[in-house]
Amino acid sequence: MSNIQKQTDVILIGGGVMSATLGSLLKELAPEWEIKVFEKLANAGEESSNEWNNAGTGHSALCELNYTSEKADGSIDISKAIKINEQFQVSLQFWSYLVNCKLIDNPQDFIMPLPHMSMVQGDKNVAFLKKRFEALSKNPLFQGMEYSDDPAKLMEWIPLIMQDRPSNDSIAATKIDYGTDVNFGALTRMLFDHLKTQNVDIKYKHSVDNVKRASDGSWELKVRNVDTGSVERHNAKFVFIGGGGGSLHLLQNPAFLKGSISEDSR
Numbered sequence: 001m002s003n004i005q006k007q008t009d010v011i012l013i014g015g016g017v018m019s020a021t022l023g024s025l026l027k028e029l030a031p032e033w034e035i036k037v038f039e040k041l042a043n044a045g046e047e048s049s050n051e052w053n054n055a056g057t058g059h060s061a062l063c064e065l066n067y068t069s070e071k072a073d074g075s076i077d078i079s080k081a082i083k084i085n086e087q088f089q090v091s092l093q094f095w096s097y098l099v100n101c102k103l104i105d106n107p108q109d110f111i112m113p114l115p116h117m118s119m120v121q122g123d124k125n126v127a128f129l130k131k132r133f134e135a136l137s138k139n140p141l142f143q144g145m146e147y148s149d150d151p152a153k154l155m156e157w158i159p160l161i162m163q164d165r166p167s168n169d170s171i172a173a174t175k176i177d178y179g180t181d182v183n184f185g186a187l188t189r190m191l192f193d194h195l196k197t198q199n200v201d202i203k204y205k206h207s208v209d210n211v212k213r214a215s216d217g218s219w220e221l222k223v224r225n226v227d228t229g230s231v232e233r234h235n236a237k238f239v240f241i242g243g244g245g246g247s248l249h250l251l252q253n254p255a256f257l258k259g260s261i262s263e264d265s266r
């Protein structure tokens with residue numbers, strides 16, 4: 001193992017959309033900061049952010065029923081839906097900024113409009129969807145949302161789902177035309193291409209096996225070359241753990257959790 005400590009300002013662990021986004025934001029806000037990325041696979045965006053591994057919905061609570069819970073009194077709590085939608089507006093603004101500044105090209109390669117629909121069955125769920133619609137559609141963020149439990153209208157909206165369905169089925173749907181489909185894999189690759197042009201040092205096939213706090217408050221990382229097995233130590237003022245599911249292993253490290261100096265657990 002090399003004991004040479006390589007110093008940098010920021011280390012991003014993982015090459016998914018989270019590290020890609022934070023790295024791009026940092027390069028706009030503090031372009032002089034030195035950033036390194038360690039990704040254990042051979043390319044960026046190969047795990048959850050890959051287009052084959054997620055549904056590509058631009059989550060803005062237009063169709064996700066879990067963001068609107070029913071309270072004990074039967075009313076619908078839309079506070080989470082509003083928060084998620086507002087966060088998605090910020091993502092849209094950031095992507096627009098990157099495109100307008102020509103930091104990334106061809107937005108149609110990663111984002112496109114797509115109607116978002118929610119469909120439910122059964123009297124209880126239909127009643128819930130109607131109340132959800134009534135609560136959301138009063139808010140400007142959800143303007144244009146339509147609700148229907150009319151089989152003829154639903155046939156127009158979702159013919160394949162409605163065909164051959166018994167006419168006495170209790171079924172309803174909401175539809176909003178300005179939903180978004182996001183290719184997070186393409187976006188991740190675009191952002192990493194951009195980061196390369198900003199002198200971000202991106203090391204593929206490098207796994208971060210341990211993170212601990214140094215006595216000066218900085219972070220010390222044990223980084224392993226996946227091909228050769230050789231290990232280096234890197235030190236950074238700030239570390240972002242964007243390792244998706246792989247983050248758990250690092251976050252469970254007691255030395256990291258305490259954020260304190262402990263004996264070398266390696």
Ligand SMILES: Cc1cc2nc3c(=O)[nH]c(=O)nc-3n(C[C@H](O)[C@H](O)[C@H](O)COP(=O)(O)OP(=O)(O)OC[C@H]3O[C@@H](n4cnc5c(N)ncnc54)[C@H](O)[C@@H]3O)c2cc1C
Binds near residue numbers: 040208
């Ligand atoms: C089935 C499914 C459907 C989804 N649908 C949607 C959706 O419709 N809309 C939506 O917004 N979100 C959706 N998501 C969630 C979304 O895909 C994730 O939130 C997002 O991709 C996470 O990005 P990330 O960068 O945190 O993780 P990842 O893209 O998983 O990136 C983490 C990277 O870290 C690397 N790594 C891990 N550990 C280490 C380590 N120790 N050292 C170095 N590298 C490491 C991994 O190899 C990986 O490349 C879905 C997820 C799944 C699983």
